[in-house]
Amino acid sequence: MSTQLEQDLAATFGAHDGDVVDTSALADAAARRGRRLRARAYAVRGAALVAVVAAAGAVTVSRSPGVPGPTGQASQSVGADWTRYPPPGGWSVPGLPAIAVPADPSRIGTDPALLHFTVDEWSVVSPYTTWRSTGGVETIEFARDGATYKVSLAKTTALLDRLLEDENRDPAGHLPTATDRGDGLFVFTSGPMQRFYYQRWQPVPGVWAQLFAEDAATADAARIRSRVRLDVTLRCTAPVQLTVLPAGAGLLGCETTLAGNDLPGRLLFATLWAGENTVDRAEISMRHAGLPATSAAPTLTIGGHPAAVFTDDRFRPSVEFPDVNELRIHIAGTGTYTSPALLTIAEGIRVARTPFDPSTWADRLVP
Amino acid sequence: MTFEEFVHSRGAALVRFARLLTGDEHRADDLVQEVLAKAFVQWRRVSAAERPDVYVRRMLVNANTSWWRRRSSGEVTVALVAAPTAAPDIGVAVAERDALWRMVLALPVRQRAVLVLRYYEDLDDVAIAEILGCSAVTVRTTAMRALTTLRARHQPSSSRSVS
Numbered sequence: 066m067s068t069q070l071e072q073d074l075a076a077t078f079g080a081h082d083g084d085v086v087d088t089s090a091l092a093d094a095a096a097r098r099g100r101r102l103r104a105r106a107y108a109v110r111g112a113a114l115v116a117v118v119a120a121a122g123a124v125t126v127s128r129s130p131g132v133p134g135p136t137g138q139a140s141q142s143v144g145a146d147w148t149r150y151p152p153p154g155g156w157s158v159p160g161l162p163a164i165a166v167p168a169d170p171s172r173i174g175t176d177p178a179l180l181h182f183t184v185d186e187w188s189v190v191s192p193y194t195t196w197r198s199t200g201g202v203e204t205i206e207f208a209r210d211g212a213t214y215k216v217s218l219a220k221t222t223a224l225l226d227r228l229l230e231d232e233n234r235d236p237a238g239h240l241p242t243a244t245d246r247g248d249g250l251f252v253f254t255s256g257p258m259q260r261f262y263y264q265r266w267q268p269v270p271g272v273w274a275q276l277f278a279e280d281a282a283t284a285d286a287a288r289i290r291s292r293v294r295l296d297v298t299l300r301c302t303a304p305v306q307l308t309v310l311p312a313g314a315g316l317l318g319c320e321t322t323l324a325g326n327d328l329p330g331r332l333l334f335a336t337l338w339a340g341e342n343t344v345d346r347a348e349i350s351m352r353h354a355g356l357p358a359t360s361a362a363p364t365l366t367i368g369g370h371p372a373a374v375f376t377d378d379r380f381r382p383s384v385e386f387p388d389v390n391e392l393r394i395h396i397a398g399t400g401t402y403t404s405p406a407l408l409t410i411a412e413g414i415r416v417a418r419t420p421f422d423p424s425t426w427a428d429r430l431v432p
Numbered sequence: 433m434t435f436e437e438f439v440h441s442r443g444a445a446l447v448r449f450a451r452l453l454t455g456d457e458h459r460a461d462d463l464v465q466e467v468l469a470k471a472f473v474q475w476r477r478v479s480a481a482e483r484p485d486v487y488v489r490r491m492l493v494n495a496n497t498s499w500w501r502r503r504s505s506g507e508v509t510v511a512l513v514a515a516p517t518a519a520p521d522i523g524v525a526v527a528e529r530d531a532l533w534r535m536v537l538a539l540p541v542r543q544r545a546v547l548v549l550r551y552y553e554d555l556d557d558v559a560i561a562e563i564l565g566c567s568a569v570t571v572r573t574t575a576m577r578a579l580t581t582l583r584a585r586h587q588p589s590s591s592r593s594v595s
Contacts, residue, residue, distance in 0.1 A: 070583055071551060077533045078552035082448040083457050091447065092439035095465050099435075099472025148577055195569055206569065213570060232567070279566065322569065334572060356576065 147326045148192040148208075156325030158194040158207075159423055161299040168296040170272045173218050174201035177318045177338075178430050180299040182268075184216050185292040192325050193333055198301050199318025200343070202228055212281035216293060218274050225265060225275045229253070232277070262286075268293055303335040304351060304392055304420035306427045309413025311406045314340050314347075316431050323423060330421020337430060339410065345400035347410055348381075351420070354388040360395075363387060367411050374404055384411045392420040433484070435475045439468060442485050446492060452548045453496050455537040467491045489563045493545050532586050543578035546571055 161180070173181045180196055180203045188194045191207035198204075201224045204217040219225050229240060241253035241263055253263035261279040264286050268274050274293060276286055301319035318338035323331045333352070340346025363371035370389045377383040381397040384407045394414065396407045419425045433441075443464070450460035471478045471488050481487045536544055542564070549560045557568040557575075564571065 070579065070586060073532055073586070074536070074547060074551040074582075077536065078452050078548060081452060081455070081533055082552070083451045083460070086444035086447045088440045088443040091443045091461075091464065091468070092436050095439060095468030096435065096472055098465055098469035102469050103473045148573065193573065206567075213567070215567075333576070334569070356579070 147324075147328070149211075151192075152326045156190055156192055158189050158191055158323050158325040159331055160189070161196055161302060161321070161423075162428065164298050164300050166298050168298060170269050170295045171220075172298075173203055173272055174198075174220055174224070177316050178301055179203075180205070180301060181297070182216075182218055182293060182295045183297050183299065184289060185294055187214065187289055187292055190325070193322055194325070195320060195322040195334075196299065196301055197318070197320040199320070199338060200224070200227075209285075212285070213279045214281060214285070214289060215277040216274060216289065217277070218268075218272060218295075220272060222265070222273050225273055228275065229263065264290070266290065268295060300428060301430070302423065302426045302428065303337055303430060304332060304417040304423075304426055305335075305337070305349070305394065306415040306429065307337065307339055307349070307410060307413060307431050308415055309409060310339055310431070311402075311409050314406075317343070317346055319430060321423075328421070330419075331423055332421045339431075340400075340402055340406075342400075345402055347396055347398045347402045347407055349410065349414075350395045350397075351392055353421075354391050354393045356393070360385055360387060360393075367408070368414070372411060374408075382407060384408055386411070386414075389416045390418060390420050392416060433479055435468075435472050435479075438471075438479070438484060438488075442488070443468070446488065449489065449548065449553065450492060450496070452552055453493070453541070453545055455533075463492065463495055467495050486559075486562055490565055493564060496545070497541050532582070535582055535585055539578050539581065543574055543581075546574045547578050550575060 160183070164179075168181065170181060172179070177198045180198050182203065182205070184205050184207065187209065188205050188207045191209060193208065195206040196204070197206070201221075202217050202219045204215055206213065206215040208214070217225060217228055219228075243251045243253045243265070245251055249266055251265040253265070261277065262281075262283065263278075264276045266274055272295070274290075276289055278286060278289075301321060303319065303321055307316070316337065316339050318336075320334075320336040322333040322335065324333050334350070335352075336348060336350040338346055338348055361373040361375035363373045365372050365374065367384075367386070370386050373383075373385045373387065375383055375385070377395070377397055381399060382403045383395060383397045384404070385396065386392075386394040394416070396411055396414075398404075398407045415427070417426050446468075447460060447464050450464045451457055454460045454463060467488060470491065471484075478484050478487050536547060539547070545564060546560060549555045549563060550557075555563075557571045560571045561568045566574075
């Protein structure tokens with residue numbers, strides 16, 4: 066049904082993209098309009114400068130270009146959008162299982178199957194929450210009132226800097242600039258085109274935390290910072306276990322996103338990374354079998370389940386189970402992880418009987 | 433790349449993208465002109481970007497979102513477009529496609545943008561996230577919301593017997 070919907074969408078868009086476009090006329094019209102815009106901007110800036118100089122008594126003042134004011138929330142509503150309208154009783158994201166070991170912040174980032182912190186209340190009262198542990202960084206991502214937040218912990222600022230670079234969305238590559246407030250808090254602000262900010266602080270010696278907030282009030286930052294707790298250890302779990310890995314491979318990362326509403330079931334997405342390093346590895350991603358995906362028709366059976374071998378839309382060799390207990394499992398490789406390694410992993414995958422109920426998942430991703 | 437070269441190579445794609453975002457050919461043309469005019473003013477900065485096309489498409493999405501925010505009324509209600517059509521054979525397919533198009537237009541602008549980028553531009557979530565200035569998880573969630581809404585309302589006659 067979803068494939069039909071995808072095809073219908075593609076056909077619908079193809080039928081409504083309009084007639085041929087005269088790009089010469091477009092370039093001329095846009096350039097003319099641009100020149101008018103530039104002339105007006107010069108006039109406004111000049112007038113402002115004259116006024117300021119006059120008022121300040123010939124003091125040289127430099128003005129930055131106008132910054133648009135804060136944007137309001139979109140006023141549109143969607144009938145039954147569960148991510149926007151909480152269920153009766155409010156959103157409540159089930160937590161990941163906590164394990165009974167003494168809390169040890171010095172272990173942060175050392176085990177991709179574990180997270181060593183939580184964000185009280187905010188990670189629970191959210192339409193969906195993502196837990197991620199990989200590359201020495203542990204992250205919890207959540208949302209509220211249209212804003213999204215991400216708290217990441219690592220043992221070095223270099224790892225958080227890398228995160229900042231990886232997440233950078235400025236097409237020109239400019240990174241947000243940091244300001245040291247002098248009280249242990251570093252604030253990174255974005256340009257006017259991008260409505261997000263970062264804050265960085267040290268919750269305990271030897272550990273750095275970073276908050277990313279998008280479309281969020283700045284006052285939220287202090288509330289979230291006060292809710293970061295390092296006295297727990299959570300196990301990152303997923304609806305599958307990887308019982309067989311290629312020689313030399315290990316678990317490199319885990320990411321699970323659970324819903325704050327019973328959909329039914331709680332799983333939205335999960336991804337595991339297994340391999341030797343960030344290049345030679347497999348990415349095992351899971352989501353509902355009914356959701357659209359780039360795929361191929363199954364041509365073989367692995368462990369009793371139909372499977373397909375193909376190249377995905379990012380040109381990665383892939384093995385996919387289209388539907389195991391309603392779960393689509395896509396295994397994509399990079400570097401030396403081509404079909405043979407991917408098939409080895411696929412053959413060793415054990416899927417939970419009820420993949421959308423996290424309470425039924427195995428404790429360990431790799432037994 | 434000069435501004436003119438950019439418009440000649442990417443202008444048509446931008447206009448088609450805008451038509452699908454707005455659902456209105458005239459407003460799409462105006463929106464693209466408005467965005468390209470702004471790009472013209474700061475062309476040195478835009479052309480210095482690693483991918484000017486991504487930069488301009490993001491400007492386009494933001495301009496369209498701003499337009500929608502300014503325009504508080506005039507949403508297309510799904511109740512209006514969900515009425516069943518009785519047209520037979522080939523007319524059914526056209527009517528269904530038209531109904532789906534109007535349902536797409538009734539989606540919030542951000543959801544519509546994700547669908548257009550995914551199913552018309554054929555971009556993956558990472559590329560869409562780059563254009564929309566959000567994370568890939570947000571793109572996936574937004575797409576899921578949109579598809580859930582459409583799936584609940586869109587029942588093509590050819591797939592009604594399939595459950």
